[in-house]
Amino acid sequence: MSEKVEEKKKDEKKTKDVVKAEKISRRAIAVAVIGIILAVVGMGFGIYGTIQANKTSDESISDEEEDFDDEDGEEITADYDEGEAEDEFAKPTSADEIAWISLAYDNGDKAIDVYKEDMEVYYYTANDEAESGWDVETKDIDGKIFNYVFDNDVQYLDRYEELENETWFLEVGMEEGASYANGEGEMPDWFKALLKELGV
Numbered sequence: 162m163s164e165k166v167e168e169k170k171k172d173e174k175k176t177k178d179v180v181k182a183e184k185i186s187r188r189a190i191a192v193a194v195i196g197i198i199l200a201v202v203g204m205g206f207g208i209y210g211t212i213q214a215n216k217t218s219d220e221s222i223s224d225e226e227e228d229f230d231d232e233d234g235e236e237i238t239a240d241y242d243e244g245e246a247e248d249e250f251a252k253p254t255s256a257d258e259i260a261w262i263s264l265a266y267d268n269g270d271k272a273i274d275v276y277k278e279d280m281e282v283y284y285y286t287a288n289d290e291a292e293s294g295w296d297v298e299t300k301d302i303d304g305k306i307f308n309y310v311f312d313n314d315v316q317y318l319d320r321y322e323e324l325e326n327e328t329w330f331l332e333v334g335m336e337e338g339a340s341y342a343n344g345e346g347e348m349p350d351w352f353k354a355l356l357k358e359l360g361v
Contacts, residue, residue, distance in 0.1 A: 250320045251338030256304075256311035258335045265330040266348060266356065273359055275306060282306075282359060300360065309358050314351060317342045331355070 253259050265272040272285040272295075282302045285295040310333060318333055318340035329352055330343040342352070 249338035250340060251335060252315055252318055252340045253311060253333060253335055256308045258337075259307045259310060259333055260336060261332075261334045262306070262310055263330075263332040263334070264352075264355070264359075266328070266352075266361075268328050269330075271361075273356075273361070275302060275359070277304065277307060280304065284361075302359075306358060310355065314342070314355060315340075317349075317351060 259277065261274065261276045263272070263274045270287040274283040274285075275281070276283075280302055282300045284298045284300070286297075287294065288296045314331070315333070318331075319342065321332075321341040322343065324343060324345050326345045327343050328345055329348045330341070331352065332339055332341050348356075
Protein backbone atom coordinates (compact mmCIF):
# COMPACT_ATOMS: atom_id res chain seq x y z
CA MET A 162 0.00 0.00 0.00
CA SER A 163 1.41 3.40 -0.91
CA GLU A 164 2.33 6.00 1.65
CA LYS A 165 -0.21 8.43 0.21
CA VAL A 166 -3.06 5.98 0.72
CA GLU A 167 -1.92 5.30 4.29
CA GLU A 168 -1.64 9.00 5.02
CA LYS A 169 -5.08 9.55 3.53
CA LYS A 170 -6.55 6.80 5.74
CA LYS A 171 -4.76 8.27 8.75
CA ASP A 172 -6.14 11.75 7.88
CA GLU A 173 -9.66 10.34 7.44
CA LYS A 174 -9.39 8.54 10.76
CA LYS A 175 -8.17 11.72 12.47
CA THR A 176 -11.00 13.68 10.87
CA LYS A 177 -13.53 11.08 12.05
CA ASP A 178 -12.05 11.18 15.55
CA VAL A 179 -12.17 14.98 15.59
CA VAL A 180 -15.79 15.02 14.35
CA LYS A 181 -16.73 12.37 16.90
CA ALA A 182 -15.03 14.32 19.70
CA GLU A 183 -16.79 17.50 18.60
CA LYS A 184 -20.18 15.72 18.64
CA ILE A 185 -19.50 14.35 22.11
CA SER A 186 -18.35 17.79 23.26
CA ARG A 187 -21.50 19.44 21.80
CA ARG A 188 -23.71 16.85 23.52
CA ALA A 189 -21.91 17.42 26.84
CA ILE A 190 -22.34 21.19 26.51
CA ALA A 191 -26.05 20.79 25.62
CA VAL A 192 -26.61 18.47 28.60
CA ALA A 193 -24.76 20.89 30.89
CA VAL A 194 -26.80 23.87 29.62
CA ILE A 195 -30.07 21.95 30.10
CA GLY A 196 -28.93 20.93 33.58
CA ILE A 197 -28.14 24.56 34.48
CA ILE A 198 -31.54 25.72 33.16
CA LEU A 199 -33.36 23.03 35.17
CA ALA A 200 -31.38 23.92 38.27
CA VAL A 201 -32.24 27.62 37.91
CA VAL A 202 -35.94 26.79 37.32
CA GLY A 203 -35.92 24.44 40.34
CA MET A 204 -34.35 27.13 42.53
CA GLY A 205 -36.98 29.60 41.31
CA PHE A 206 -39.81 27.24 42.23
CA GLY A 207 -38.16 26.57 45.60
CA ILE A 208 -37.88 30.28 46.40
CA TYR A 209 -41.47 30.89 45.24
CA GLY A 210 -42.74 27.99 47.38
CA THR A 211 -40.87 29.29 50.44
CA ILE A 212 -42.27 32.80 49.95
CA GLN A 213 -45.83 31.43 49.61
CA ALA A 214 -45.42 29.21 52.69
CA ASN A 215 -44.16 32.17 54.74
CA LYS A 216 -46.99 34.37 53.45
CA THR A 217 -49.61 31.74 54.39
CA SER A 218 -47.98 31.28 57.80
CA ASP A 219 -48.01 35.06 58.43
CA GLU A 220 -51.69 35.26 57.44
CA SER A 221 -52.53 32.36 59.79
CA ILE A 222 -50.76 34.06 62.66
CA SER A 223 -52.57 37.35 62.01
CA ASP A 224 -55.88 35.45 61.80
CA GLU A 225 -55.23 33.60 65.05
CA GLU A 226 -54.15 36.56 67.14
CA GLU A 227 -55.62 40.03 67.16
CA ASP A 228 -55.30 42.81 69.69
CA PHE A 229 -58.18 45.04 70.68
CA ASP A 230 -59.14 47.26 73.60
CA ASP A 231 -61.79 46.36 76.15
CA GLU A 232 -64.24 48.85 77.64
CA ASP A 233 -61.59 50.16 80.08
CA GLY A 234 -59.08 50.74 77.27
CA GLU A 235 -56.84 47.83 78.30
CA GLU A 236 -55.35 45.80 75.48
CA ILE A 237 -56.64 42.24 75.13
CA THR A 238 -55.28 39.57 72.82
CA ALA A 239 -57.91 37.31 71.28
CA ASP A 240 -56.78 33.88 70.17
CA TYR A 241 -59.09 31.93 67.87
CA ASP A 242 -58.81 29.37 65.10
CA GLU A 243 -58.39 30.41 61.46
CA GLY A 244 -61.78 30.82 59.78
CA GLU A 245 -63.57 31.01 63.09
CA ALA A 246 -65.34 34.31 63.53
CA GLU A 247 -64.23 36.35 66.50
CA ASP A 248 -66.99 36.62 69.11
CA GLU A 249 -67.16 40.35 69.76
CA PHE A 250 -68.58 41.48 73.06
CA ALA A 251 -71.51 43.87 72.77
CA LYS A 252 -74.56 44.52 74.93
CA PRO A 253 -77.83 45.54 73.29
CA THR A 254 -78.89 49.15 73.83
CA SER A 255 -82.47 48.39 72.80
CA ALA A 256 -84.71 45.32 72.37
CA ASP A 257 -84.76 45.98 68.61
CA GLU A 258 -81.03 45.22 68.40
CA ILE A 259 -81.45 41.67 69.71
CA ALA A 260 -81.44 39.17 66.82
CA TRP A 261 -81.51 35.93 68.83
CA ILE A 262 -81.23 34.46 72.29
CA SER A 263 -79.77 31.07 73.09
CA LEU A 264 -80.01 29.24 76.42
CA ALA A 265 -78.77 25.97 77.86
CA TYR A 266 -79.68 24.46 81.23
CA ASP A 267 -79.85 21.15 83.14
CA ASN A 268 -76.09 20.74 82.68
CA GLY A 269 -76.42 21.36 78.95
CA ASP A 270 -78.97 18.57 78.40
CA LYS A 271 -81.65 21.09 77.40
CA ALA A 272 -81.39 24.17 75.24
CA ILE A 273 -83.59 26.84 73.70
CA ASP A 274 -82.96 29.08 70.69
CA VAL A 275 -85.18 31.99 69.66
CA TYR A 276 -84.56 33.77 66.34
CA LYS A 277 -86.23 37.10 65.61
CA GLU A 278 -86.28 36.39 61.86
CA ASP A 279 -88.81 33.54 62.13
CA MET A 280 -90.30 34.22 65.61
CA GLU A 281 -90.10 30.57 66.63
CA VAL A 282 -88.70 29.02 69.76
CA TYR A 283 -86.62 25.87 69.25
CA TYR A 284 -86.59 23.54 72.24
CA TYR A 285 -83.78 20.94 72.31
CA THR A 286 -83.61 17.94 74.62
CA ALA A 287 -80.54 15.70 74.62
CA ASN A 288 -81.32 12.22 73.28
CA ASP A 289 -78.49 9.82 72.44
CA GLU A 290 -80.81 7.73 70.28
CA ALA A 291 -81.93 10.66 68.11
CA GLU A 292 -80.11 11.09 64.79
CA SER A 293 -78.85 14.57 65.72
CA GLY A 294 -78.45 13.71 69.40
CA TRP A 295 -81.38 16.05 70.19
CA ASP A 296 -85.16 15.92 70.18
CA VAL A 297 -86.35 19.25 68.77
CA GLU A 298 -89.73 20.95 69.19
CA THR A 299 -90.73 24.37 67.91
CA LYS A 300 -93.33 26.86 69.04
CA ASP A 301 -94.40 30.22 67.58
CA ILE A 302 -93.72 33.24 69.77
CA ASP A 303 -94.25 36.97 69.60
CA GLY A 304 -91.50 39.55 69.89
CA LYS A 305 -92.24 40.33 73.53
CA ILE A 306 -89.56 37.88 74.67
CA PHE A 307 -86.86 40.20 73.28
CA ASN A 308 -88.39 43.10 75.23
CA TYR A 309 -88.45 40.90 78.33
CA VAL A 310 -84.76 39.99 77.94
CA PHE A 311 -83.79 43.63 77.38
CA ASP A 312 -85.83 44.90 80.33
CA ASN A 313 -84.85 42.18 82.81
CA ASP A 314 -81.64 40.38 81.86
CA VAL A 315 -79.21 42.73 80.09
CA GLN A 316 -77.77 43.80 83.43
CA TYR A 317 -76.41 40.25 83.96
CA LEU A 318 -74.67 40.02 80.59
CA ASP A 319 -70.92 40.25 80.09
CA ARG A 320 -68.10 38.63 78.12
CA TYR A 321 -68.22 34.84 77.95
CA GLU A 322 -66.36 33.19 80.83
CA GLU A 323 -65.35 29.56 80.32
CA LEU A 324 -66.33 27.46 83.33
CA GLU A 325 -65.26 23.91 84.10
CA ASN A 326 -68.68 22.74 85.35
CA GLU A 327 -71.09 25.05 83.54
CA THR A 328 -74.72 24.15 84.33
CA TRP A 329 -76.58 27.05 82.68
CA PHE A 330 -75.86 29.53 79.90
CA LEU A 331 -77.44 32.52 78.11
CA GLU A 332 -76.27 34.24 74.93
CA VAL A 333 -77.92 37.40 73.61
CA GLY A 334 -76.85 37.99 70.02
CA MET A 335 -76.95 40.99 67.73
CA GLU A 336 -75.61 41.72 64.26
CA GLU A 337 -72.54 43.43 65.78
CA GLY A 338 -71.70 40.93 68.52
CA ALA A 339 -73.03 39.10 71.55
CA SER A 340 -73.03 39.11 75.34
CA TYR A 341 -73.31 36.24 77.77
CA ALA A 342 -74.22 35.03 81.23
CA ASN A 343 -73.38 31.57 82.57
CA GLY A 344 -72.71 29.80 85.80
CA GLU A 345 -72.10 26.66 87.80
CA GLY A 346 -74.51 25.08 90.24
CA GLU A 347 -78.10 26.21 90.69
CA MET A 348 -79.60 28.63 88.21
CA PRO A 349 -80.23 32.17 89.52
CA ASP A 350 -83.82 33.39 89.96
CA TRP A 351 -83.67 35.77 86.99
CA PHE A 352 -82.64 32.87 84.70
CA LYS A 353 -85.46 30.69 86.06
CA ALA A 354 -87.88 33.56 85.39
CA LEU A 355 -86.62 33.75 81.77
CA LEU A 356 -87.22 30.00 81.34
CA LYS A 357 -90.73 30.49 82.67
CA GLU A 358 -91.33 33.24 80.09
CA LEU A 359 -90.25 30.71 77.44
CA GLY A 360 -92.75 28.16 78.71
CA VAL A 361 -90.33 25.87 80.50
